[in-house]
Amino acid sequence: MAQRIRWQMLIAAVSALLIMALLTALALSTTTASQPLTGGVYREALVNGPPQQLIPLLNEPLNDPSGRDLAALLFDGLMRVGPHGTPDYALAQNWQVDPTGTVYTCQLRQDVVWHDGIPFSADDVLFTIQSVQERDFPGDPALTAFWRDVLVERIDDDTLRFTLDAPFAPFFNAARLPILPAHLLSDVPVDQWPVSDFARQPVGTGPFRLIAWDDQSARLEANADYFVQSPFIDQIELLFFDDTQTALLALFDQQTIQAAGYIATNNLAESQLPRPPDMQVSQRPLDGYTVLTFNLESDLLEDQQVRQALAYGLDKDGLIERALQGQAMRLDTPILPGWMVHDPQLAWYAYLPEEAMALLETADMEAPVLPLITDTNPQHLAVARDIANQWGRIGVDVQITELDRDTLRQRLQQRDFVLALHSWARLSADPDIFELWHSSQANDGLNYAGLQDDAIDTALEEGRTRSDSQTRRLHYQQFEQRWIEVVPSIVLYQPIYAFVSSQTIGVPGVDTTDGTVSPLLIGTEDRYRQSYQWFVESSREINPTLP
CATH class of the missing domain: 3.10.105.10 (Dipeptide-binding Protein; Domain 3)
Structure with a gap:
């Protein structure tokens, strides 16, 4: 009887050791990943002060990067910069190019609405380009010089034809031009755009819509009808600072700010501020x-x-x-x-x-x-x-x-x-x-x-x-x-510019460890290329790797 009990105890002990070994192996071979959840407020410190102009066709990006940042969240073009740094579809759904390389026929998406609920159509594209072509257009003269040589024709509500004087391979890049709403601006003379109501409260088709802004901050909310996907983040708050040191102090000292961008890496190095352990720095080269x-x-x-x-x-x-x-x-x-x-x-x-x-x-x-x-x-x-x-x-x-x-x-x-x-x-x-x-x-x-x-x-x-x-x-x-x-x-x-962010949030497209994303940023606002996939709320999901 005693011998049988000893054998049973031995078997139980060996079984317990095997179970512990199995659990240890499982723990060592298991990873967890953050899975985005809908909700939350994302707050970012911007270094270059408040925006000067929110209409993207009038914004001077070198002098007004904050305005360019906001416009990137609010507006879309026919094309956009894709994950690999090459042109990708945005408001355009399809293109047909004739054998001469001079005639581009664009089929628009039919599931796009402006932030005020009005459907997007070919009229908006035609209006935007014709406005740029006007002699009194107050934006970049280079835009006018290029588009003035392009004949744009409306075929129907969802189709346009662009005719060029000669083949031009970068045309899809030019088609990243932000599109503006005809129903809100067609009655406003183009030279009056800078002082119009639209300049204070712009309406776009982008992943976020503007709620309010002043010299201290701007508040945006998710566009649930965004044609790519409804953003995970409920709201974005951009806080405007005049210099890198003040912005980093706010980021490092206040638990409510999750990121600061975009910061020149030499300024980050010179700040000499101790960086909290939960802060990460992503560095990307700019197109210059x-x-x-x-x-x-x-x-x-x-x-x-x-x-x-x-x-x-x-x-x-x-x-x-x-x-x-x-x-x-x-x-x-x-x-x-x-x-x-x-x-x-x-x-x-x-x-x-x-x-x-x-x-x-x-x-x-x-x-x-x-x-x-x-x-x-x-x-x-x-x-x-x-x-x-x-x-x-x-x-x-x-x-x-x-x-x-x-x-x-x-x-x-x-x-x-x-x-x-x-x-x-x-x-x-x-x-x-x-x-x-x-x-x-x-x-x-x-x-x-x-x-x-x-x-x-x-x-x-x-x-x-x-x-x-x-x-x-x-x-x-x-x-x-x-x-x-x-x-x-x-x-x-x-x-090289740096994006400093908390490790508790997800910023797909910014993290330089993501090999599927082109490292080159097309302007500092390009960090928002995949902002609809960013998240501040998440759950942990176990990914076992045992065979």
Whole structure:
């Protein structure tokens, strides 16, 4: 009897150990994931003060990023930037392009309503584009210049036809133009839009609708009828701050604010505020770059050997570490990596100061003096000084002149410079950089370097007229190769911006660990690309991984 009990106790003990081992293995091989729930209020601190203009066609994004942020939540275009950084459908449901590449027929979605409940239709698209085409349009003249050459025809309530003068591959990118409601603005003269009631209380088709706003904050609520999906978040509150330090203090000290965006990474590094352990930082490159532009008409820089020598004499990686504390992404050509046409195999000039000095000697450039102009931006000044120090070691004397931003722009437009350090911003989602580097833009356009090269012209012309993605990639890579050979300028770096947020919320599309999302942001407001999927309320779901 006693022996039988001992065996039973042994079996029970072994069984208990096996169960414990199984539970331990299950615990170690099980993960949990946040599953979004509907509800809650999302609060974000914006660094650039209150918005100045909420009508997106009138907003100046470089001077009014907060206005651009709000507009991104309120409005849609026919197309949008998709998760991979390429054009995707928004208000448009389908496109048909004729064999010539000049006639685009657009079928609109039929499930879209404005925030006031009025159905969206082709009339709204026609009205918006015709308004942009007007002589008195108070927005960006470049919008008017482009759309004035496009014939837009209404076929029926849900169909439009766009006719272009010539094939234009970036047309779908241009079709991201925000659409405005004809029923609210058709009786308002376009030059009166900035002071209209609509400017104070805009109505869009976006994932959120505006409830109220003032100089301190803006409050939005979910658009339950949004055509993609009803947002998870019930309300969004954007709080406006004038500087990074104040915004981060509010984020770190107040439990009610969940995020701050978008913040330049150098400002985040310089803030020296202790970051709470539950805060995460997502970093993304923006669609722009800082460049050292050579005036190719200058006697000092007309020799390609001299320009190559200057390229060999500049350590970009060291410059970024010293002048920018590593808070930028090195760039070697004007083609951004996020555009998906960049050739990563192309090699820029290695840092070889001895080669630089040898080339300068061959070019008979002994102790050259190069004047460099830039603006008063602290980053630009730090970069300019680092360049001067580096080139001083190869025998080049760089003399820096600080100018206000408007004067710098004027000097660039007049080609009144030898070297100019400046930045390009908001280059868009398409790699079409025709206006910056084609010879037709050398005299009075944006080709400040004065670059005139047949091979580069051909690559840029084919890149903007050929719609096939592989063909476009080939032409832009040919552009890159030739651009490196000619060295018309030295592209230095892309800016990186940071989004600081609590780990308790979900921000799909912003987290840089998400490999399905293009890392390139098309303007800082592009962080809201998938805002309808953001959440502040969630549940934990067990995902076992045992076989």
